[in-house]
Amino acid sequence: MEEFSLSMTKNSSVCILAAGRGTRLGEYTQYLNKAMLPLHGKAVISHIIENFPQDSKFVIATGYKSESLQSYVELAHPHLDVTYIHVPDYDGPESGPGASLLYCKPALQNLPFYFVTCDTYWKDPMAAFPQDRSWIATAMVGQNLTPEYSIVKTQNTLVTDFVFKKKSEEAKAEAFTGLAFILETDIFWPVLENCALLGGEKQVIAPFQELARQGKLYTTSIHWTDTGLKESYLAERKKEANYDFSKVQEALYMVSGRVIKYFEDDEVSSQRVQKAKLNPAVFPAISGHRKHMYCYEYQAGRTLYDENSPDIFRKLLHWLDRELWLDTKGDTKNFKQLCDKFYREKTLSRIAQFSKKYPDYRISVINGKKIPDIGQLLEQVKWSDYEAGVPVFIHGDLQPDNIIYDTAKSQFLLLDWRHNFGGEVAFGDLYYDFAKLWGGINLNYKEVKNNKFNYTESGDSCSYEFPQHKYFSDLTKDLEALAVEKNLSVQKIKRLVGLIYLNMSPLHHYPFDKMLFAMGRDILNSVK
Numbered sequence: 001m002e003e004f005s006l007s008m009t010k011n012s013s014v015c016i017l018a019a020g021r022g023t024r025l026g027e028y029t030q031y032l033n034k035a036m037l038p039l040h041g042k043a044v045i046s047h048i049i050e051n052f053p054q055d056s057k058f059v060i061a062t063g064y065k066s067e068s069l070q071s072y073v074e075l076a077h078p079h080l081d082v083t084y085i086h087v088p089d090y091d092g093p094e095s096g097p098g099a100s101l102l103y104c105k106p107a108l109q110n111l112p113f114y115f116v117t118c119d120t121y122w123k124d125p126m127a128a129f130p131q132d133r134s135w136i137a138t139a140m141v142g143q144n145l146t147p148e149y150s151i152v153k154t155q156n157t158l159v160t161d162f163v164f165k166k167k168s169e170e171a172k173a174e175a176f177t178g179l180a181f182i183l184e185t186d187i188f189w190p191v192l193e194n195c196a197l198l199g200g201e202k203q204v205i206a207p208f209q210e211l212a213r214q215g216k217l218y219t220t221s222i223h224w225t226d227t228g229l230k231e232s233y234l235a236e237r238k239k240e241a242n243y244d245f246s247k248v249q250e251a252l253y254m255v256s257g258r259v260i261k262y263f264e265d266d267e268v269s270s271q272r273v274q275k276a277k278l279n280p281a282v283f284p285a286i287s288g289h290r291k292h293m294y295c296y297e298y299q300a301g302r303t304l305y306d307e308n309s310p311d312i313f314r315k316l317l318h319w320l321d322r323e324l325w326l327d328t329k330g331d332t333k334n335f336k337q338l339c340d341k342f343y344r345e346k347t348l349s350r351i352a353q354f355s356k357k358y359p360d361y362r363i364s365v366i367n368g369k370k371i372p373d374i375g376q377l378l379e380q381v382k383w384s385d386y387e388a389g390v391p392v393f394i395h396g397d398l399q400p401d402n403i404i405y406d407t408a409k410s411q412f413l414l415l416d417w418r419h420n421f422g423g424e425v426a427f428g429d430l431y432y433d434f435a436k437l438w439g440g441i442n443l444n445y446k447e448v449k450n451n452k453f454n455y456t457e458s459g460d461s462c463s464y465e466f467p468q469h470k471y472f473s474d475l476t477k478d479l480e481a482l483a484v485e486k487n488l489s490v491q492k493i494k495r496l497v498g499l500i501y502l503n504m505s506p507l508h509h510y511p512f513d514k515m516l517f518a519m520g521r522d523i524l525n526s527v528k
Contacts, residue, residue, distance in 0.1 A: 063090025399440025
């Protein structure tokens, strides 16, 4: 890359195009705008924003999931100078990046500007890019990927022509990455306004071709990942975790010293905020809330997977008993119905979801043991036992990854709490918190994220190996002792763990989903 020490051109804005659906990403953009896809702890658009100086002026074109995208930017970058431009026909006829860019033209005021598509991820410092000429950023791609991109023809660094989304005859070719700087806007805009559709969309190639024809467009190479292409996005994600533990209907971000949680179901977000206010002693203070997301300041400490010992765990149990599991002040007359809804109805729904996901699932032997099918196992479940719960204020997802311990302050804090129990925010079943905690000690989710588990299938048989917490015996012994002290059935807690694994299974990716299903069946069959 050529070296430059110039600052950004005076009065130039950064235009980010984030209106499209991101159809190349499949299920990953079913619930999220592609600019909000999590990558290395934050949304892709945050990486783009942070590549530019803090005092930059941004123009962001929105369309698909526009409300959520704007909410995220407001929470993640509260001091950003930004203008949002809504693109109403972001996926209709004559849509495309060129059409989105034309909607942004008034806000860009005919001044030089940076142009970037929201699925362009790069790390090169902007100070290294020229500001005294128009340029496009390029990267080499293999022949198999050339139909995805506009291929750039150059003479040295001067652009001579473009080839739009055709397979190259060369083994590698120079592709336009979606990042550019336009200095000669008097040439660029008129051509964009009058150019014909290309591939059924309004593209940006024509004005770049005109700049090239006039000898005014250059290239600069970058280290680039196309996060709009499913394969390359997942490959970049794999650098941060060996196994994708995420759920497509929610997302977690850590940016600007804040933790932001997104949920496609806005009721989850609002009820979590409501629940946090009911017991502020155990949850972080909510610092911002929008329809689909909330945020709080980053909390010091380490999770109980990283910072734990029998002594710390005993302190935790005393703290939970004192601060979390409070007697409910709500009306519990319908508690049996809530338990039935939460345990029986939800379990049947999740198993149906798993069956839809794997309609040909026929596993009957698990780790060498013949196990009844799920229908037979459920027939043996005494659902009336689960209706006899203990109504208290609960966390609802009480596993070690959601428990923070600050050693300096000898202080616990709970994260990622469940929004309700069968629809009730103010209380739930004490048994469920005990089972969640037992289940997270039995199956170490942190090690699962590091891909340290094994699941294989052969015919109608499967086998699995899974990581336990290193203090499994000591911790479960203390947890079970507290359960007995509180007149809870240890066997019921363990059976609930089986139901929990079954309920989790359809929400995760292969092969963890199938391992959870096998573990749930195994537990229901063995714990009477």
